[in-house]
Amino acid sequence: MKIGLIGAGWIGEEHVKRLAGRVTGAEVVAVSDIDPERAAAAAAIAGARVVDTAERLIADPGVEAVVVTSWAPVHAEQVLACIAAGKPVFCEKPLTTEAADGLRILDAEQARGERLVQVGFMRRYDAGYRQMKAVLDAGGVGVPLMVHCAHRNPTQPESYHSDKPMVDTAVHEIDVLRWLLGEEFATVQVVVPRSTSQRFPHLVDPQILLLETASGARVDVEVFVNCRYGYDIQCEIVGETGTVRLPDPAAPLVRSEGRASYAVVQDFPSRFADAFDTELQEWVDSLRSGVPAGPSAWDGYAATVVANAAVEARRTGGVVAVDLPGRPAFYQE
Structure with a gap:
């Protein structure tokens, strides 16, 4: 599963390490962050390329699934873009900071007719x-x-x-x-x-x-x-x-x-180190069947x-x- 990651802060970098070193069946191929130096540092961990914007990463034909670990207020728009592109997205909590944005995501996913969103509630x-x-x-x-x-x-x-x-x-x-x-x-x-x-x-x-x-x-x-x-x-x-x-x-x-x-x-x-590892491994495994099995957009x-x-x-x-x-x-x- 070729994965693009948006947001190369602490949790983003940790997830790159997990996906590159401990999760089987996954390859981080692209990283994006508003700070180019952070993006480059995280991308180097996995031998991935740097993409200059989140929008371009989501649209990239070489990216099959997306991990969102960016600043919380932008989660909603990035998740909505993933749904529009038909790409599975793992979004760290919170899914949204405003309930109205959560409803937009629910509507978009239901209109698409398939579950694409999983929320990072690792407990x-x-x-x-x-x-x-x-x-x-x-x-x-x-x-x-x-x-x-x-x-x-x-x-x-x-x-x-x-x-x-x-x-x-x-x-x-x-x-x-x-x-x-x-x-x-x-x-x-x-x-x-x-x-x-x-x-x-x-x-x-x-x-x-x-x-x-x-x-x-x-x-x-x-x-x-x-x-x-x-x-x-x-x-x-x-x-x-x-x-x-x-x-x-x-x-x-x-x-x-x-x-x-x-x-x-x-x-x-x-x-919760083991829980984070298990969470991403099970997410990657579930994508093989085409349906994320973890916490849904409704849960978020x-x-x-x-x-x-x-x-x-x-x-x-x-x-x-x-x-x-x-x-x-x-x-x-």
Whole structure:
């Protein structure tokens, strides 16, 4: 599968490395970025050529599929261009920053009559989350009643603002919980506790996202992006007959100097490296059958709607209804 990549920032470069070195059945043949030096550096990893614009890369007859890892606000137009060209596209989250653009993508893909879009929600490919999904689907804990989650980062740069805990950070929980629970969210609320002093003054941190599913299950997600001690992802689902908890990453237990301890992962690339690899490998494999099998344009759209509602809920202090239309038959599982 000859792949063109748009956006040669950190995640773009990492995906070039994956596709060139760890994913079988793929070849990166073209790279585009608004910074020619970045594009050249990423292209050199795979021996690919540099294309000066995203539009030309998408139209290039030598490119069979596209990976979009560019700046989030331009994702929608680039994905729409891929659909118009009839080329499968893997778009890193978010699919769009505005819900209206998500609807445009849904309309375009349905008008085309074939699934072309996959969204980069890598947690669905993490071994621990997949084990949880298997337990839930088998009825291992009964009907889910409550979910408790934590998403903690050691620190964030000054550019990280108070909307990002929902649209950049908790969006991962929003998607993976939709997948685990198999239903949509109906309402959102954001509760703001006392802020940590270990933050830039403009940032509200931590924040607690409260969600209600269509069937009435309740979800709380603690988002704390300046916890200092490490990158810590937790999830526990409480059902009628039991609970299932996301396992921590495997780490050796060290006994020394009167203590027993194990290291805490320090960043998301380390925590989800295997998930990123599996995600792209399964995407490439699925293209052989002609249909991307991962998170769809509908999943990307739904996550944006919920995240945007969460931003509104924090700003207003109220409970906000999730204005999500019925899932089109085109996107039924």
